[in-house]
Amino acid sequence: MLRIDVITIFPELFEPFRRLGVLGGAIERGLLELEAHDLRDWTNDRHRTVDDTPYGGGPGMVMKPEPLVEAIEAIAGPKGPERTARVVLLSPQGTPFTQRTAETWARDEHLVFVCGRYEGIDQRAIELAVDEETTVGDYVVSGGEAPTMVVVEAVSRFVPGVLGNAESAQTDSFQQDFQEGHLEGPQYTRPVDYRGKIVPPVLRSGDHGRIAHWRKRAALERTQERRPDLLEGGARRRGED
Numbered sequence: 001m002l003r004i005d006v007i008t009i010f011p012e013l014f015e016p017f018r019r020l021g022v023l024g025g026a027i028e029r030g031l032l033e034l035e036a037h038d039l040r041d042w043t044n045d046r047h048r049t050v051d052d053t054p055y056g057g058g059p060g061m062v063m064k065p066e067p068l069v070e071a072i073e074a075i076a077g078p079k080g081p082e083r084t085a086r087v088v089l090l091s092p093q094g095t096p097f098t099q100r101t102a103e104t105w106a107r108d109e110h111l112v113f114v115c116g117r118y119e120g121i122d123q124r125a126i127e128l129a130v131d132e133e134t135t136v137g138d139y140v141v142s143g144g145e146a147p148t149m150v151v152v153e154a155v156s157r158f159v160p161g162v163l164g165n166a167e168s169a170q171t172d173s174f175q176q177d178f179q180e181g182h183l184e185g186p187q188y189t190r191p192v193d194y195r196g197k198i199v200p201p202v203l204r205s206g207d208h209g210r211i212a213h214w215r216k217r218a219a220l221e222r223t224q225e226r227r228p229d230l231l232e233g234g235a236r237r238r239g240e241d
């Protein structure tokens, strides 16, 4: 079973996340465990302080090293070859989290996510206790909690049993298209005419050869338009090398 721990100053944010949807079902069925820990439980002062002013000056606050390192060590043990958990810090400074990362991490036994807040984290805490730093995209949010939820969802979909056989992450149509290095094309369901916009007739023709050909072209056109980066570089970019 995969165990996931989260270290955050807002553990309550994870309550509905744990209870509802695909993840709620997976936890209920004992396929994975998810626990959110309050970073302030590892403070010693009256005010349960987790941040301080930056050395060298500048705006905002920095997360203090002591509560972070003590929380991580209590949950994952000290950093080094004996550690069986992967400790991940979500931050804009990380390496990109991808579908491939999700697949790899889903095979781990223990993941620990550290949610950053404020203007950043004392570098010594990262060096002393964190194994990997990852980003979910080139934008900044106020804390690592939402990025952590993104990563937990993407990873959970690769845990055997979580999605059920028909919808497994491995056979998922996005995953297939993804591995082939393009986006999915447009999808349609009933009614055939909605507010005067009709379903492309080829999809209702029953000619499976023409349908496959049309879908391939539509997917490539969309990729060229929206994500030309996916088409450049071919297999190398798709991680086949």
Ligand code: JF5
Pocket: 090, 091, 092, 115, 116, 117, 118, 119, 120, 121, 134, 135, 136, 137, 138, 139, 140, 141, 142, 143, 144, 145, 147
């Ligand atoms: C964060 C210090 C982390 O903004 C992010 C983020 C974006 N992509 N992945 C993570 O995390 C919030 C804020 C301040 C560290």
